[in-house]
Amino acid sequence: MSQTHHAEPAADAPLIIDVQGLTKSFGETKVVDGIDMQVAEGEIYGFLGPNGSGKTTTIRMLCGLLTPDAGAGTCLGHDIISDSAKIKLKVGYMTQRFSLYEDLSIRENLAFVASIYGLKKPKQAVRETLEKLGLETRANQLAGALSGGWKQRLALAAAIMHEPKLLLLDEPTAGVDPKARRDFWDEIHQLADNGLTVLVSTHYMDEAERCHKICYLAYGKLLARGTVNEVIRQSGLVTWLVSSNSQRQINRLARELADRSGVEMVAPFGATLHVSGANDNALEAAVAPWRGEAGLDWQKVEPTLEDVFIHMMQGASDNFG
Amino acid sequence: MTARFSFSRLAAMIRKEFIQMRRDRLTFAMMLGIPVMQLVLFGYAINSDPKHLPTALFAQDNSVFTRSIVKGMENSDYFDIVAKPETAAEADDLIRTGKVQFVLQIPADFSRELQRGARPKLLLDADATDPAATGNAVAGIQLLTAQVLNRDLEGPLASLRPAPDPVNLVIHRRYNAEGRTELNIVPGLIGVILTMTMIIFTALAMTREVERGTMENLLTMPVRPFEVMMGKILPYIIVGYIQAAVVLAAAYWLFDVPIAGSLGLLAFVLFFFVAANLAVGFTFSTLARNQLQAVQMTIFFFLPSILLSGFMFPFRGMPHWAQWLGEVLPLTHFLRIVRGILLKGNGISEIAPDLLALLAFLTVVSIVSLNRFRQTLD
Numbered sequence: 001m002s003q004t005h006h007a008e009p010a011a012d013a014p015l016i017i018d019v020q021g022l023t024k025s026f027g028e029t030k031v032v033d034g035i036d037m038q039v040a041e042g043e044i045y046g047f048l049g050p051n052g053s054g055k056t057t058t059i060r061m062l063c064g065l066l067t068p069d070a071g072a073g074t075c076l077g078h079d080i081i082s083d084s085a086k087i088k089l090k091v092g093y094m095t096q097r098f099s100l101y102e103d104l105s106i107r108e109n110l111a112f113v114a115s116i117y118g119l120k121k122p123k124q125a126v127r128e129t130l131e132k133l134g135l136e137t138r139a140n141q142l143a144g145a146l147s148g149g150w151k152q153r154l155a156l157a158a159a160i161m162h163e164p165k166l167l168l169l170d171e172p173t174a175g176v177d178p179k180a181r182r183d184f185w186d187e188i189h190q191l192a193d194n195g196l197t198v199l200v201s202t203h204y205m206d207e208a209e210r211c212h213k214i215c216y217l218a219y220g221k222l223l224a225r226g227t228v229n230e231v232i233r234q235s236g237l238v239t240w241l242v243s244s245n246s247q248r249q250i251n252r253l254a255r256e257l258a259d260r261s262g263v264e265m266v267a268p269f270g271a272t273l274h275v276s277g278a279n280d281n282a283l284e285a286a287v288a289p290w291r292g293e294a295g296l297d298w299q300k301v302e303p304t305l306e307d308v309f310i311h312m313m314q315g316a317s318d319n320f321g
Numbered sequence: 322m323t324a325r326f327s328f329s330r331l332a333a334m335i336r337k338e339f340i341q342m343r344r345d346r347l348t349f350a351m352m353l354g355i356p357v358m359q360l361v362l363f364g365y366a367i368n369s370d371p372k373h374l375p376t377a378l379f380a381q382d383n384s385v386f387t388r389s390i391v392k393g394m395e396n397s398d399y400f401d402i403v404a405k406p407e408t409a410a411e412a413d414d415l416i417r418t419g420k421v422q423f424v425l426q427i428p429a430d431f432s433r434e435l436q437r438g439a440r441p442k443l444l445l446d447a448d449a450t451d452p453a454a455t456g457n458a459v460a461g462i463q464l465l466t467a468q469v470l471n472r473d474l475e476g477p478l479a480s481l482r483p484a485p486d487p488v489n490l491v492i493h494r495r496y497n498a499e500g501r502t503e504l505n506i507v508p509g510l511i512g513v514i515l516t517m518t519m520i521i522f523t524a525l526a527m528t529r530e531v532e533r534g535t536m537e538n539l540l541t542m543p544v545r546p547f548e549v550m551m552g553k554i555l556p557y558i559i560v561g562y563i564q565a566a567v568v569l570a571a572a573y574w575l576f577d578v579p580i581a582g583s584l585g586l587l588a589f590v591l592f593f594f595v596a597a598n599l600a601v602g603f604t605f606s607t608l609a610r611n612q613l614q615a616v617q618m619t620i621f622f623f624l625p626s627i628l629l630s631g632f633m634f635p636f637r638g639m640p641h642w643a644q645w646l647g648e649v650l651p652l653t654h655f656l657r658i659v660r661g662i663l664l665k666g667n668g669i670s671e672i673a674p675d676l677l678a679l680l681a682f683l684t685v686v687s688i689v690s691l692n693r694f695r696q697t698l699d
Contacts, residue, residue, distance in 0.1 A: 063541055088543045099538035116542045 013040040016166055016197040017062060019073025019080060024057050024066060031057045033220035034071070039199060039213075044192050046211030047201035050313055054220040055201040056096060059168050062199070063091050076165055089117070092159035096170040098151045100158060102144025106135055109143050110158060117162035129157045149180035156184070160191065167191065169200040173207065185210050205306045216312055223312045228305055237264075237311050238280045239303035240287060242273040244296050253290060262286035265310060276307050347609075351617045355624070362628045362643075370457050371638030374422040377404040379412040384432035386470060390443070393469035394425070399458035412446075416495065418671045419657055422448050422455060422637065431488075435470075440489045449494035450660045451505045454635035459492055466490055496581075496664040504579075507572040508663045509632045511565050512594065512655040516626050517619070518564060519598035520605065522557050524615035527606030546694045554599040561595035562588070572663075581666030590658050590672065593679045597651040600686040607693035626652045654678045 017039040024032040032054040039045045047055050060066040062075050064084025072079070078086045100109045110129055114122035130136045133153055143154060152172060160167060169188075173181045185207065192198055192212075200211065208214050208228065215225035224231045244250050250273050257266050257275055262282030267274045277283030291298055303311075342349060376394070380387055394400040404421060406412040415421045426444035428434075434441035445462060447455045470487045497504045530536040539549065569587075572578035601622060609615035627633055629647035636647060647653045654675035661667035661675075669676075 065537070065540055085543065088541060091541070093538075093541040095534065095537050095541075097534040097537075099534045099536075101535055102533070113542070116544050118543075 013042055015039065015074075016041050016043075017045075017073075017075050017199065019062070019075070020071060022058060022061055022071035022073070023069050024054075024061060025069055030220050032061070032068075035217070035220075035222050037073075037215065037222070039197060041197055042192055042195050043213060044188060044198045044200065044211045046208045046214035047199060047217065048203075048208055048214055048309065049201075049217030053217040055217055056170055058217070059093075059170050059199065059201065062087075063093050063168055064088055089162075090165045091168060092162070092164035092166070093168045094155050094159045094170065094172050096174065098143075098155060100143050100151075100155060102142065104143060105140045106130070106143055106146070106154060107139040109154070110161065113158045113161055119162060125161055129161055133157050149176050152176050152180065152184065156187070160196075165197065167196055167198045167200075169198065171201050171203065173202065173204065181207070205304065205309075208305055216309060218313050223315075224308075232303060232305060232308050235303070235308040235311060236278055237276050237303040237308055238278070238283050239274055239276040239301050239307055240283070241299045241301045242275060242296055243271060243299075245271070246295060247271055249295055253293075253296070257287065257290070260286040264314065265307065267307070267310075274304070274307055276303055276311060278311070345614075347614045347617060351621065354621065358621070358624060362625060366629060366639045366643035366646075367634045368638035368640075369453060369634055371454050371635040372398045372458075373401045374399060374454070374458055374637055375403040375420065376400040376423040376425060377406050377412055377415045377421040378402045378425050378427075379406050379409065380425075380427045381429040382427050382431040386432050386435055387427050389469045390427070390466060391425075393465050394462060397461050397465055399461050400425075416446055416448050417661075417665055417667060418674075419448065419661065423458070435487060438487075440487065443488045443490045444493065445490065446493045446495055449497040449500055450664050451631070451635055452494075452497060452500040452502055453505075454637060455494070456500070459494075463490060463492075503576045504664060505660065506632075507568070507576045507578050508659045509656050511568045511572075511659055512630075512652050513627055513632055514564055514568060515561050515591075515595055515655075516598055516652050517623055519557055519561055519595055520602040520622060521616065521619045522560070523553055523599045523602030524605040524609065524619055525612055526553055526557075527603060528609050528612050528615045531606075532611055546691060550603055550691060550694060553603060554596065557599055558592065558595050561599075562591065565591055565595075578663060580663055582662035582668065586669060586672070587659065587662050590655070590662075590676060590679070593676065593683055594651055594655045594658075597679055597683040597686065600683060600690055601651075604686055604690040604693060607690060626650050629653070631656050648678070649682070651679055651682050654682075 015038050017037055020036045022032055022035045022037070023030065031052075035054075035058060037058075047058070049055050057066060061068045062080060064080065064087055067081065072081065074080065075087050076090050078084075080087065101112070104112065107126060107130065110126045111122060114125045119125045130139050135150075135154070143151065146154060156169075156172065159169075167188075173184055176184065181204075188198055188200070189210070200207070202208060211228070213225065213227055214231060216223045216231065224234055226234065242250070242253065244253075250268060250271055254266050254268050254273055257263050257273075262277050262279060263275060263286045264278060265274065265276040267276075275283070275287060277286065287298070290296065342352075378391060380391075391402060395402060400423060404415055406415060406424075409426075412424045412426065416424050424444075424446040426446065428442055428444070431441045431443070443466060445459070447459055449455050466488050467486050494500060530539060569580075569584075573580060602619070605615055605618040605622075609618055625646065629639065629643055630636070630650050630652040631647065632652065636644065636653070639647065657675045658667075658672045658679075661672055665671075
C-alpha cells in the first residue's frame, strides 16, 4: 500500500506510551476494560476496532481529558493520572469532530492555538504553518467555509504547531476523499520519520496497513496487537478465495456456504468470494462439495486484515455481547 | 414530493415532537416550572399596595396628641414605627440609607400650637424614589390626622375642633418631588438589562463551545479553568459597561433623571454587579447541555429578578419569604445602589451594605462555577 518504504523505529526506542490496565466506565457500561498499551518513540500505532469499542475513550484518557477508573501508566514519561497538565503541553490531539472555531478565520484559529500553547514567536509560527499548508492566500477565510479535506489539514497543522512529541489522531480521515487521505498519511509518515510518535484510530484497512503496529479493540478489550502480518498470522484464520465468471453463481454459492459448520465468514467482493474459518480442516471439509463445481476457481490465500477483524469481532461478541 | 396533506405524516411529526420534549428533562421541567413560578410570584408575592412601611418617628414633642397621631398611623397598617432618632441628622441618615421609608417629624411646640389652634406643622418625609411604594400611605395619613385628633379635641376643647384640619401636614416627597415613576424605572433598567444580557451572553458562550465540539479541543490545550472563565467573563464586562452607559445617557438626556451622586462610584459598583451576573451565566453554562437549556435557565433566573427585586413592584409590599428571596438576588441590591446614587446622591458609606451583599453573591457563585467547570470530560 505505501509507496515509499518508511523505516520502522529502532527496537530499543524509549516507550512514549506505557499504560497498564486502563479501565473506564460510563454508568453501568465498561467502555474500556483493562487495556495495556506500549508505543515506542517514532512509531505510527494504529488503533482499530468497531464503533463504540473504546478507542476515543482510551485516547481521551491518554491525554488527560478523562480520568481512568483503574489502571496506571505514563505518557511521555509523565503519570497519566497526576501529571496530565505536563502531558497536555507535549501532546497534539486531533479530535474526531472538527473542533477549531468555525466562525474564526484560519489565521485567527492558528493564532489562538499558538497563544494558548505560549509559543515564543506566535506570529512567525502562524506564518510558517500557513506557508506549509499553502493556505496563505485563504488565511482570512472562515474555517467553517473550508471543505472536509482542508479542515482536516488545518486541524492537523494546529495540532502540531507547538511541536508535540506525541500526536493523537481520532479517526482523522473520516469523510475525507482518497487523494486527501493519501496526502494526509504521507505527511504522518514524514512526521514520524522526524521522531514524532503517532497514535491514530481508524476504520480504514488501507490506513491500518500503513501503520508500523496496530492493535485491535472490541467491547473495550484489546484483542490483538503487533504488526499487520503478526496480527493476521496470530488470528489463525484460513481464507479461500473463490472466483467465477458468473455473478449469479457466486451469489448462490455465498448463500449455500453461509450456514455450513466450519465456515465462519462468507464475504462477496464483486465476482469473488472470501470464505474463511478458524479451523483449516473443518473449512476444507465444509467447502469440499463445491470444490469440483464447474466455473469456480478455488484458491487458498492469506486472509485480509478486514477478514481477520471481522472474525475477531464475531468472536468477541460471542464472549461479551 | 407528495402534494396531498396527510394526517398520518402530521401525526408522525407530532409524535416525534412529544418524544423529544420528554427526552429533554429540563425543557419539560421548565414547561411546568415557569407557569408555577409565575403563579406563586404574581399571586402571593406581589402586592402593589405595600403596608407596614418602616417609619422613623422624630418626636421633639410628646403629648397625648402626638401619641394619638402615632397610634393612629400604626393602626392604619401603613406605618410601622421602627426607629426613634434623636437628631435630625440621624433621621436623615435613616431615610438616605433606605432603612426607613418615612420620617415623621413632630416639632417641639406641636401640642402648644395645636391647642392654640395655630395649625402646627407635622412633617412627613417620604422616600419617594419609588412613588408606588409611598402613594397609598401618604394618602392615608392625610385623612388620619384629622380623624384621630378630633377624638382628643373634645370637651372644653371641642370648640377648637377645626373646620378643615387641625394640623398642617407637610409632606415632603424626597428624591422625586413630582412622583415621576420614570425616575424609579429608568435607573433600575440599567440593572434589569444587564441581568438579562450578561447572564445569557456567558451562558450561551460556554454552551456553544460544548455544542460545537470546540470545548474538547480547548480542554486538551494547556489552558486553566480560571483562564477560560476569566476569558469568557472579561469581554462581557466591557459590553456591560457600554450597555450601562447607553441607558444612563438616555436616562439623563431623554428622561431627565438626575445624577445626584458620583458616576465614578456607580462605575465601580457596576463592575461587581456585571461580574456577579456573568458568574451566574457561567454557572448555568456548566449545567446546561445545550443552548436552549441555557436560555431557559436564564429565564428562570430573570423572572424572579424583575419581580422580586423591587424593580416592578415595591419591595416592601412583598411577604417576608419573598423579601428574603429577593435579598439573595444581585438585582435587588444593585437597584438600591443605583437609585441611591442617582436620586439620593448616596456615597460609599450609604451603599456599603448592598455592595457587600453583591460581593458575597459574586464570591459564592464564582466558587460554585469554578468547581462545576471541569477540566475533563468525565
